[in-house]
Amino acid sequence: MRRSTIIEIIAILFMVLFLYTSISKFMDYSIFKEQIATTPILASVASLAAWIVPLSEFGIVILLFWAPWRLKGLYAALGMMISFTAYIIYILAFNKHLPCSCGGVLEQLTWSEHIIFNCAFISLSLLAILLHKRTKKTNHQQRW
Numbered sequence: 001m002r003r004s005t006i007i008e009i010i011a012i013l014f015m016v017l018f019l020y021t022s023i024s025k026f027m028d029y030s031i032f033k034e035q036i037a038t039t040p041i042l043a044s045v046a047s048l049a050a051w052i053v054p055l056s057e058f059g060i061v062i063l064l065f066w067a068p069w070r071l072k073g074l075y076a077a078l079g080m081m082i083s084f085t086a087y088i089i090y091i092l093a094f095n096k097h098l099p100c101s102c103g104g105v106l107e108q109l110t111w112s113e114h115i116i117f118n119c120a121f122i123s124l125s126l127l128a129i130l131l132h133k134r135t136k137k138t139n140h141q142q143r144w
Contacts, residue, residue: 003131007074010128011064014077017121022057024103025050035101041090054103056080071132078125085118 025032029050036053037046060080063073091098092111100107100114109117 003135007070007128007131007135010124011070011073013124014073014121015061015064018057018077018080019061021103021106022054022061025054025057025101028103032101032103035099038098039087039091040094041087071129074125074129074132078122078129081118081122081125085115085122088114088118 032054033046033050036042036049042049056076057080060073060076063069063076065073088111100109100111102109102114106114106117
């Protein structure tokens, strides 16, 4: 399989993930806001975070969709997944009984399953970034 095809498949997986979760969060906005307000680290900024998180996810979808911005989108997706994973680790360290605020069917995952899921997507984003950089490097070398 060509590098560009693998990159596009990974970008599509992230677009589906972030589009799905952002729509789910907006559709159940009040529940999402209440859930993140129960977390000590986000309680004071719950109203703001309830808008910023799904809008950021939607913004990443746009970056990934537009080929010239795809690498930026992959970096943003990586950052988002690392942030979500750090948030989960924080929850596990301080209060394992907090509700999941992921949106949609992802709320059915246990916290441990979330970490595995997130690590898989972190790995995918790293792979896509590496392949993207190699593709650019190869294309640049072929021109000279």
